[in-house]
Amino acid sequence: MNASEIAAFKQAVLNESKSIRTLSSDFVQYKHVSFMSKPVESSGKMYLKSPNMLAWRYVKPASYSTIFKNNKMYVDNQGKKSNIDLGANRKFEQINEMIIGSISGNMFNSAAFDVSYFKIGKQQLAKFVPKSKDLKKYMKQVVLYFDGNHQVNEVKLIEPTDDFTRLVFKNRVVNGKVNDSVFNN
Amino acid sequence: MEKLTIRCLIISGLLLTVASCRSYQLADVISQEPTEREVVNPYFSALDTDYAYRADVEVYGKELSGLFMVKRMDSVAHRMVLTTDFGNTLIDMTIGNEQFKVNYVMEDLDRKMVLKLLQEDFNTLLSPQQQAIVHHRLVSQDVYQVKGKSDAYYFMDKESGYLSKIVKASPRKEQVVYEFKTSDGKTADQIEIIHKSIRLKIRLTKTDL
Numbered sequence: 001m002n003a004s005e006i007a008a009f010k011q012a013v014l015n016e017s018k019s020i021r022t023l024s025s026d027f028v029q030y031k032h033v034s035f036m037s038k039p040v041e042s043s044g045k046m047y048l049k050s051p052n053m054l055a056w057r058y059v060k061p062a063s064y065s066t067i068f069k070n071n072k073m074y075v076d077n078q079g080k081k082s083n084i085d086l087g088a089n090r091k092f093e094q095i096n097e098m099i100i101g102s103i104s105g106n107m108f109n110s111a112a113f114d115v116s117y118f119k120i121g122k123q124q125l126a127k128f129v130p131k132s133k134d135l136k137k138y139m140k141q142v143v144l145y146f147d148g149n150h151q152v153n154e155v156k157l158i159e160p161t162d163d164f165t166r167l168v169f170k171n172r173v174v175n176g177k178v179n180d181s182v183f184n185n
Numbered sequence: 186m187e188k189l190t191i192r193c194l195i196i197s198g199l200l201l202t203v204a205s206c207r208s209y210q211l212a213d214v215i216s217q218e219p220t221e222r223e224v225v226n227p228y229f230s231a232l233d234t235d236y237a238y239r240a241d242v243e244v245y246g247k248e249l250s251g252l253f254m255v256k257r258m259d260s261v262a263h264r265m266v267l268t269t270d271f272g273n274t275l276i277d278m279t280i281g282n283e284q285f286k287v288n289y290v291m292e293d294l295d296r297k298m299v300l301k302l303l304q305e306d307f308n309t310l311l312s313p314q315q316q317a318i319v320h321h322r323l324v325s326q327d328v329y330q331v332k333g334k335s336d337a338y339y340f341m342d343k344e345s346g347y348l349s350k351i352v353k354a355s356p357r358k359e360q361v362v363y364e365f366k367t368s369d370g371k372t373a374d375q376i377e378i379i380h381k382s383i384r385l386k387i388r389l390t391k392t393d394l
Binding site for chain 2: 029036066075077138161
């Protein structure tokens with residue numbers, strides 16, 4: 001994208017995200033490891049409530065959930081519950097910040113990343129490369145893919161080894177009713 | 186949580202040196218005799234086959250869950266990866282009797298004691314065959330003893346012939362128990378790795394690819 005396309009794209013994402021109060025979506029997570037011939041698949045449902053409540057409820061391969069609320073991460077692993085300091089999973093914390101950021105429109109202004117923008121056919125994408133040495137140990141690059149409505153429909157997290165995780169979102173519902181109970185652990 | 190886990194593992198490793206007074210003995214042995222039999226662990230032995238498991242780790246009351254992926258790369262080595270639920274790689278190792286290489290390890294886990302513990306645990310789990318020296322006959326199981334730094338006892342069910350358990354033990358006590366649940370003797374549907382000297386349990390549940 002050239003400079004004017006980037007400006008227009010950022011503005012469009014910001015306009016789109018301003019109106020979002022809730023979001024729910026099915027997701028499929030594909031873990032790609034270099035020596036495995038196929039990715040390992042997990043799936044479930046994601047719920048987001050502006051400004052900062054986020055729930056990942058996995059259904060396959062097992063029932064477990066991770067909820068981000070009040071700067072804590074709550075885990076329910078098949079009935080075994082725990083809560084964890086957010087700093088414990090820094091990489092995913094960054095992903096969540098970015099997904100939440102994509103709603104607030106602030107993600108492109110993150111000081112932690114160098115951001116570049118691309119257009120492939122109708123698909124627009126933004127690549128985030130961490131600036132700090134500390135973050136680079138965990139994450140090589142994060143790519144956000146946007147659909148025609150300027151909403152994130154895929155996240156790709158590339159690790160220092162080039163193994164990567166893809167999160168693909170489907171059946172998105174914007175501003176539907178999302179009960180607070182989905183954020184309870 | 187990983188940091189806490191590391192601390193626990195390091196402390197636990199130190200506790201390993203505290204010996205128990207109880208000696209390790211198989212119960213209800215009918216007879217025992219020398220053998221030259223090669224014992225086979227079939228559960229990760231197929232070449233170029235993807236194996237994927239959900240992993241639940243309990244260490245000193247703390248829980249960590251994720252994915253365990255492994256493949257036998259050639260006749261001498263396996264490659265394995267342990268990740269969090271979100272797919273973040275915790276450790277990526279190449280492991281075999283004659284080799285051990287850490288391809289990647291998350292900084293918080295990069296401790297000699299932790300790597301040694303993981304190497305030993307997974308080397309025993311993945312090793313496809315071993316040379317037994319003693320055959321112990323029990324009522325319902327044949328147990329083959331393999332000599333090593335810690336001896337390993339392979340429990341084969343007499344009726345089915347399936348490998349159901351491996352016990353690693355020093356002359357004085359049980360150290361690690363590996364329990365396998367299988368319906369066909371070729372695939373392990375569930376595996377539990379239970380440490381006896383430290384509070385560490387790893388449960389692996391097969392997941393479809």
